[in-house]
Amino acid sequence: MKKLGLMFGAALTLAACATGGGRSFDDPSVQKLFTLSTPMYYASQNLASQVAQGCARYSYDSALDAQMNEARNEVGRGSLSANSLRRAIDLETDVAQRSFQAKHDVVLGSDDLCAAGDAETLEGSAISALLIPA
Numbered sequence: 001m002k003k004l005g006l007m008f009g010a011a012l013t014l015a016a017c018a019t020g021g022g023r024s025f026d027d028p029s030v031q032k033l034f035t036l037s038t039p040m041y042y043a044s045q046n047l048a049s050q051v052a053q054g055c056a057r058y059s060y061d062s063a064l065d066a067q068m069n070e071a072r073n074e075v076g077r078g079s080l081s082a083n084s085l086r087r088a089i090d091l092e093t094d095v096a097q098r099s100f101q102a103k104h105d106v107v108l109g110s111d112d113l114c115a116a117g118d119a120e121t122l123e124g125s126a127i128s129a130l131l132i133p134a
Contacts, residue, residue, distance in 0.1 A: 048130035054113030
């Protein structure tokens, strides 16, 4: 347990130093994203990407995504662990998409998602960590 805590701290420190123009690892929404389980992380990542695609006012923070993946790999919850959890990720993504659509009264892939992106940003959700306002 102590080793996991040290790895977590080291990963956060390295990632915080590496973060460029995007959000810092000190940002509460980034912390929320970092601490999610692997299936929930990939579901949030998927939703953030869809919001960025569905709203010209937001872009997807691919630099933070890459840094987050490296930090999550250090603690065993990044892309290296995702293959064994593919079914759980698919299920969580489906549930998250349905919840997001119901919460914001939108249809992913066809509606303008700017209001939903704004609401997630105001809430400081894990999804908002990967959204860069234009």
